[in-house]
Amino acid sequence: MKVDVLAKKEKWITVEQGNICTPNGFSAGGLHCGIKRKRKDLGWIYSQVPATAAAVYTTNQFQAPPLKVSQESINTNGTLQGVIVNSGNANSCTGKEGLQKAYKMREVFAEKACLNENDVAVISTGVIGEQLPMNKIVTGVKSISALVNGYDAPSFEEAILTTDTFTKHICLQLETESKVYTIAGAAKGSGMVHPNMATMLGFVTTDINIEHEALQQALREVTAETFNMITVDGDTSTNDMVLVLANGMAGNEKWTQDDEEYALFKEGLQIVCQSLSQQIARDGEGATKLIEVQVNGAVTAHDAQVIAKTIVGSSLVKTAVFGQDPNWGRIVSAVGYSGITIDTEKIKVMIGPILIVEDGMPVTFCEEEAKSYLKNEKIDIVVDLLSGSEHATAWGCDLSYDYVRINASYRT
Structure with a gap:
C-alpha cells in the first residue's frame, strides 16, 4: 500500500x-x-x-x-x-x-x-x-x-x-x-x-x-x-x-x-x-494563427491521426487560413489524399461553429460569417468521418509571406 x-x-x-x-x-x-x-x-x-x-x-x-x-x-x-x-x-x-x-x-x-x-x-x-x-x-x-x-x-x-x-x-x-x-x-x-x-x-x-x-x-x-x-x-x-x-x-x-x-x-x-x-x-515561422484539426468518427486511432496531420500539414489549407478563405474543398481534398479509406458520402466538416460539408456534400453557409471566424488567432477545423469511435487532434499554423522571407535568409 x-x-x-x-x-x-x-x-x-x-x-x-x-x-x-x-x-x-x-x-x-x-x-x-x-x-x-x-x-x-x-x-x-x-x-x-x-x-x-x-x-x-x-x-x-x-x-x-x-x-x-x-x-x-x-x-x-x-x-x-x-x-x-x-x-x-x-x-x-x-x-x-x-x-x-x-x-x-x-x-x-x-x-x-x-x-x-x-x-x-x-x-x-x-x-x-x-x-x-x-x-x-x-x-x-x-x-x-x-x-x-x-x-x-x-x-x-x-x-x-x-x-x-x-x-x-x-x-x-x-x-x-x-x-x-x-x-x-x-x-x-x-x-x-x-x-x-x-x-x-x-x-x-x-x-x-x-x-x-x-x-x-x-x-x-x-x-x-x-x-x-x-x-x-x-x-x-x-x-x-x-x-x-x-x-x-x-x-x-x-x-x-x-x-x-x-x-x-x-x-x-x-x-x-x-x-x-x-x-x-x-510560433511557426511567420505564423499568424494556430490551427487545431480534430478528426472524429474514425475506424482506428491511426486513421484519425493520419487524416488530422494531413489536413493541418496541407500547404493549401494553411494558405487558405492565412488568407481568411473558407475554402472547404482544400480540407476535403486533404482527407481524400491522406491514404486512409473513408466513406465519402458520410463525411462532415466544420470550420469553427460553421457547418460547411455534410454527407460529403457542401451545405449553404454564410461566406462572410466564415471569413469573420477565420480572423481569429486560433482556428478549429472539425472533421467527422461517421465510421467509428476513434478520434485524434493535430496542431499547426497558417503559412504566410513571412515564412518564405525567414527561411530564405536563415543562414545569412
Missing part, C-alpha cells in the same frame, strides 16, 4: 510563475558564449541528485552527433544529472570531428558540474553542416557562475531558441495531504517542424520518483499524441528530441506502470507536452 495514495479528485493545476526550476532540486540558466552575435546561445539544466531519464528522438536518418552522445549517456544507467545545450549551430552532418566535439562538450560540462561524463546529455540546435566553435563553448561553460543554485529558467528558455519569436514553458503541480508533485517543461521550435519529432527540443523536469521503464513508456505514448501531432512546414530535422528528468525529490515511493499513480503522472505529462506542442505550432 502506498503511503500517499492519490485520490481521483486531485487534479493538476497550472503554476503561472512556475518553470523548469520549480520542481525540487533543479536549477537552470543560460548565457551568451558567442555562437550567435548577441542573443544567449548556451543553456544548462542541473539536478541535485541523479534523475531518472527518458527521451524520444528525431526519426531523421541524419541524427546529429549530440543525439548519439546523449543516447549513450542515458543508456548507461538510465539516469542523468546535467544537460548542456547550445543554439546557433546544430553540429549536424559534421562527421567524426562533430562527434568528437559533442563528446568534448559533454566532458567540459561534466568537469564543470563535478559529474561523470555519462551523467550529462548534450544537445545542439541551429545551422546544419558547420563545425561547432569549441573554444567559445568551452569558455562559456567555464564561465557559468551559478550552476547548482542558479534558478534562471528564463535565460535557459532564451538560450535554446533559434528562429522562435517567444519562449515556451509550462508548470503544473498536484497537492496531496502529505506531498506536492511538480512537472514543468520548456521547449523551442518554430520552423522545420513536422510530426515524428521536428525542429524542436523539449525539456521536462519533475520531482516525482518514477521507474525508468514507466517514465519511458509514458513519454513514448504522450509524444505520439502531442509532439508528433504538430506540423509547421513538413520538414523533420536532424537534432530533435524530448527529454524528461525525474529526480524523485518529492519523496514519494517509486511509481511503476502497475500503480494507480501512473495514470495521474501520465495525465500531467500529457498536459505539459500538449501545451508545449501548441506553443510550438503557434
Whole structure:
C-alpha cells in the first residue's frame, strides 16, 4: 500500500510563475558564449541528485552527433544529472570531428558540474553542416557562475531558441495531504517542424520518483499524441528530441506502470507536452494563427491521426487560413489524399461553429460569417468521418509571406 495514495479528485493545476526550476532540486540558466552575435546561445539544466531519464528522438536518418552522445549517456544507467545545450549551430552532418566535439562538450560540462561524463546529455540546435566553435563553448561553460543554485529558467528558455519569436514553458503541480508533485517543461521550435519529432527540443523536469521503464513508456505514448501531432512546414530535422528528468525529490515511493499513480503522472505529462506542442505550432515561422484539426468518427486511432496531420500539414489549407478563405474543398481534398479509406458520402466538416460539408456534400453557409471566424488567432477545423469511435487532434499554423522571407535568409 502506498503511503500517499492519490485520490481521483486531485487534479493538476497550472503554476503561472512556475518553470523548469520549480520542481525540487533543479536549477537552470543560460548565457551568451558567442555562437550567435548577441542573443544567449548556451543553456544548462542541473539536478541535485541523479534523475531518472527518458527521451524520444528525431526519426531523421541524419541524427546529429549530440543525439548519439546523449543516447549513450542515458543508456548507461538510465539516469542523468546535467544537460548542456547550445543554439546557433546544430553540429549536424559534421562527421567524426562533430562527434568528437559533442563528446568534448559533454566532458567540459561534466568537469564543470563535478559529474561523470555519462551523467550529462548534450544537445545542439541551429545551422546544419558547420563545425561547432569549441573554444567559445568551452569558455562559456567555464564561465557559468551559478550552476547548482542558479534558478534562471528564463535565460535557459532564451538560450535554446533559434528562429522562435517567444519562449515556451509550462508548470503544473498536484497537492496531496502529505506531498506536492511538480512537472514543468520548456521547449523551442518554430520552423522545420513536422510530426515524428521536428525542429524542436523539449525539456521536462519533475520531482516525482518514477521507474525508468514507466517514465519511458509514458513519454513514448504522450509524444505520439502531442509532439508528433504538430506540423509547421513538413520538414523533420536532424537534432530533435524530448527529454524528461525525474529526480524523485518529492519523496514519494517509486511509481511503476502497475500503480494507480501512473495514470495521474501520465495525465500531467500529457498536459505539459500538449501545451508545449501548441506553443510550438503557434510560433511557426511567420505564423499568424494556430490551427487545431480534430478528426472524429474514425475506424482506428491511426486513421484519425493520419487524416488530422494531413489536413493541418496541407500547404493549401494553411494558405487558405492565412488568407481568411473558407475554402472547404482544400480540407476535403486533404482527407481524400491522406491514404486512409473513408466513406465519402458520410463525411462532415466544420470550420469553427460553421457547418460547411455534410454527407460529403457542401451545405449553404454564410461566406462572410466564415471569413469573420477565420480572423481569429486560433482556428478549429472539425472533421467527422461517421465510421467509428476513434478520434485524434493535430496542431499547426497558417503559412504566410513571412515564412518564405525567414527561411530564405536563415543562414545569412
